[in-house]
Amino acid sequence: MALKIYNTLTRQKELFKPIKPGQVTMYVCGPTVYDKAHVGHAMSALVFDIIRRYLEYKGYQVKHVSNYTDVDDKIIQKALVEGVEPLKIAEKYIREFDQHLKDLNVLTADAYPRATEEVDHIIESIAKLEEKSYAYAGEGDVYYRVNKFEGYGKLSGRKVEDMQAGSRIAVDSQKEHPMDFVLWKAAKPGEPFWESPWGKGRPGWHIECSVMCLNHLGERIDIHGGGNDLVFPHHENEIAQSEALTGKRFAKYWVHNGMMQLSGTKMSKSLGVLVTVDTFLAEHEPDVLRMMLLNSSYRGPLTFNEETTQHAQNALERLRSALRPARPQGDGVRDGGLQDQADTTYQKFIEAMDDDFNTAGALGHLFDLVRAINQARDQGVDAATLAVGQDLLRELTAVLGLTLEREEKGAGEVAPFVDLLLEIRSELRNQKLWALSDKIRDQLLELDVVLEDSPQGTTWRWK
RNA sequence: GGCGACGUGGCCAAGUGGUAAGGCAGAGGUCUGCAAAACCUUUAUCAUCGGUUCGAAUCCGAUCGUCGCCUCCA
Known part of the structure; x- marks a missing residue:
């Protein structure tokens, strides 16, 4: 494939x-660090994280x-207003962004060069x-x-003459x-x-990227x-600079992600229309944002609002539902067609991802697997059989960068106590003392512990 | 004005020539003491108009609409 x-x-x-078989060089333009990052910046980082993860999954280094x-x-302007050194401003927001990348489960890049550290090369x-000349x-x-x-204009498909016609370009007296x-x-x-x-x-803005690319990845790169x-x-300017410098074709593949939309327009710092990463992460887990991206095309615009966010959260829960354990005292039914579904899912997942990282299609196939797993569980298959599907689901969602299994807050210490309560509640239920048993269920729910009764017994999980 | 992307059910969205994946939401049902979860069933002719074709969401043309870029911007 x-x-x-x-x-x-x-x-x-x-x-x-x-360019070199088995190896991929990828350069991604990061933010200008003069203010807090918004979810649009995060989107870009996440898109290329997903691309990278998939390339690595396919065996590329x-x-x-x-x-x-x-x-x-x-x-500089911000530094002036706040009365601090410009580099301090930059440093502060770089640190924040680094932390965001970690929080969002973005794989660490091999290098994060900064313009100010490469001025010699730039000169x-x-x-x-x-x-x-x-x-x-x-x-x-x-x-x-x-x-x-x-070749000026070959990337954006414009002609110098056309752009001259547009009168929005201020004429600078120094320019030829x-x-x-x-x-x-x-x-x-x-x-x-x-x-x-x-x-x-x-340095001007465009030259830094040409130079850093050259320094860290070489004269020709695979993905920009x-x-x-x-x-x-x-x-466009990077191409002009780099190709003029080296005389070689600069990047082989130019990959661009679409813009995050908020109330009908692009999310943007300069327009002040934005949701910061901080704000988002204060209310949602990181995977929600990733899920939003996965359910759409990376190249198109992505609408950000309460509704789309909630959808992503719910879809995430659905994926997680498949990872719940087999029924206790399952009667050990075998198979349930899971192996076949797993094979199909794997194949279709790869097919979708191979088609320009069609994550929405790939997700659809994962949901088919989710249903098959849940069906099998309902049929009472044993844990080992269920694992056939679950292991694949874990593997493929990891390729997308999702972390379905969350670190549970002190689950280890809490478990014996919850189990004890379940035992008592089970006894109460046997005696049909519904009020008391419901009280245990309700109050545990308030502590974020969800109880689920089934004919084979009661299980619990974190909300 | 120039360049580009896009328009699929209530919402998100896959599908590029053979009669529309998936998720969310909704409705009904199974299970349950109740609940939750899960499972089952169920909801579209693809912006509009015209053309090509035996046959089009899928190709071509026009129209309308949305968005991005043309100035700093992930």
């Missing part, structure tokens, strides 16, 4: 063939790098671009000469052409700066990812 990935560059699904933009206008690269300086700034790069973009920004008084051949200044709002100009 072969994996296909939608490539923004060619606008079609392509057979995935990494993945080298994953994701950056932080830790110097730019907004960070070298700009100088090299200048040498090759892809760049020119003007009053302390350095610009990229867009018309010098032939309105579409030229800044590689190096001269420092204004009070701004952080680094010494360079063009004077004191700092980010939100689809980065296609233009950011990724």
Whole structure:
């Protein structure tokens, strides 16, 4: 079976063939750290986490790098307002984001480079671009000469002429052409700066990614990812820079995730329309967000609201229902067709995921397995038989990054006491003392312990 | 104005030529002392119009609508 990935560059699904067999290099654009992260940022991280997990599941060795933009206008502005060093601001939000990634069960990347740590390399690269006359300086700034790069616009499908027509681009007097973009920004008084051949200044936004990519992953990479709002100009400019520098095709597959929508528009920091990761995690478990993504296409927009969140929570519970143990004193019925269903599920899961990470389709197949497992349990199969389905479910949900089995708060210590209560309640029920036995059930529920009676006995679980 | 994505049941959503997966919600039922859970049954002709075809949600064209990018943005 072969994996296909939608490539923004060619606008079609392509057979995935990494540059080096068995190995994948993946660079994902991370956030500019000037404020708290919102669930849209988390979405991007989660999408590429799922992609990475699946690639690894398929046996690829993945080298994953994701950056932080830790110097730019907004960070400087925020620092000014708060009266602290810009780097402190960046540091604070990087730490927060790191913690979010951990909380969201995102696998740790091989490197998290920061712009400010690579300034030497950035300067070298700009100088090299200048040498090759892809760049020119003007009053302390350095610009990229867009018309010098032939393929400019190939990723976003625009033509330089068309964009000129749109009058939204402010014409900068230093620029030879309105579409030229800044590689190096001269420092204004009070701004952080680094010494360079063009004077004191700092890197422009686009160059850092080209340079960090080059440094950490090489001249050519397999997958370059980010939100689809980065296609233009950011990724277009990265291509222009990197390919001008190396003379080689930069990224083989450009992968972009859709935007998180809130009340009909893109969730965005600048618009102030957002739900922060903190807010979300205060009310929901991390898997809920992941579940929302899994139930839709990573490339399309994703509506975020109370309803879609609740749906995701409920769907998660449904997956978990399959992992409940076999009935106590099950009569040991064998099979129940679980093995067949497991085989089918596995095959269809792979098929769906191979089709440009069709997680919604893959989930659908997992739910078929869930039903089969629950059916088998109802039929009274023994634990070993049930495990055939459950083990596969655990394996495949793990590929998606879901952690179905939660750390139960002190379950070990509590269990004997709950079991004792169940024993007493069982005796009460035998004597038909319903009021008392219901009281035990109700009060345990208040402590988040759910009792479930069945003809074979009573089981309990955490709510 | 330019470029792009999309429009499937109450909601989310899969499905790219042969008469519509799955989840959530709803209804009915099985089980149960009751409840919960689970299980069973049940709810669509795919934005609109036209075309191609023996046959289209699936291909082509037009229309309407939604969203993104074109300025910082995951």
